Amino acid sequence: MTSLMQAPLLTGPVTRASTRAFVDEHISPYADAYDRAGAIPEELLERIGDAGLWAPFLPPAVGGAGLDLVTLGEVHEEVGRGCSSVRSLLTVHTMASWAVQRWGNAEQLARWGPELASGRTLGAFCLSEPGAGSDTSNLATTAVARGGDWLLNGVKTWTTGGQRADLFLVFARTASSIVALLVPRDTPGVSVRPIHDMLGTRASMLAEITFTDVLLGREAQLGPSAFASGMVLTGTLDLGRYSVATGSVGILQACLDACVGYTSRRRVGGSPLRDLPLIQAKISDMVTDVRAARMLVAEAGRLKDAGDASTIMATWVAKYFASTAAARHAAEAVQVHGANGCSPDYPVARYYRDAKVMEIIEGSNEIQRMTIAGEAYRGWAA
Secondary structure, three states: OOOHHHOOOOOOOOOHHHHHHHHHHHOHHHHHHHHHHOOOOHHHHHHHHHOOOOOOOOOHHHOOOOOOHHHHHHHHHHHHHHOHHHHHHHHHHHHHHHHHHHHOOHHHHHHHHHHHHHOOOOEEEEOOEOOEOOOHHHOOOEEEEEOOEEEEEEEEEEEOOOOOOOEEEEEEEOOOOEEEEEEEOOOOOEEEEEOOOOOOOOOOOOEEEEEEEEEEOHHHEOOOHHHHHHHHHHHHHHHHHHHHHHHHHHHHHHHHHHHHHHHHHOEEOOEEHHHOHHHHHHHHHHHHHHHHHHHHHHHHHHHHHOOOOOHHHHHHHHHHHHHHHHHHHHHHHHHHHHHHHHOOOOOHHHHHHHHHHHOOOOOOHHHHHHHHHHHHHOOOOO
């Protein structure tokens, strides 16, 4: 077990600029290969740890950088610009790490903090089930109290990073509430089944996780069980939604960069494609939406750093706008590239598939629209 005094030290500050340089060197050139392989190589996972990108918001005492959430959003945007699958791994690791920091006791933070900060232990988030998504009222996974221990049974699916994760943050139903449990992968009764050939984020190493009579000590419980649904789950999902919003901004930026480069090189009738008014209109819309999405994400991040509860709605709005814009402009990017956009030789086809996933995960856009509208009507008489 790594002690707090043995926590690794970062070699330099984590910033947007440092992350951009890392992405341009180690991620973007290989993202299509990761997509085809359906996995992220172990070497890159280690490099991400060396760069201090797994959980830089954790406190320096456990090996993090104490990074503010606005800057964390910029980091996740840059990674999302390079590869949505890698960003997805950062998202679920962030969710597990944040939950340990925010709701773990001193022993849990000492046990897991340094491991999560360095990436020696990779975290994943287990909520969705074959018969239930983010609706906790339909959770079938159960945790039965046995003295001070828990007996865990159930199946979780669509677990991002589940093929590789070492620590699962699992939400289960008890006799009276929902409980959050930290479950190491090597615990007897835990089995992992890889899920392949998804539409998008194909290298995010999805898995179905089965828990069969998994016996856990009291040290597995994260926060009081009465708070798991209302506090731990809500806060963790909010941070995951924030990461998806920032990743959607990254897709938008990637689409813009790809289209500007392609239309500058491609010639039609002897002139660059970029000279066509219709192309300029498409580029103008991309520029506007990427800036607007980035501003919405930054607002959500500032509210998080300020501890303002309105960040929950700000994050809903940012995720809804950014993911919708990413899907729309990724489709336009494919159209701008013509037949080339449908080939494996250009990344816009990957952006198109990944952007569609952003409209579904961490709260589908349909749910977001109802939630946002509900907030608008709050306080008005029926």
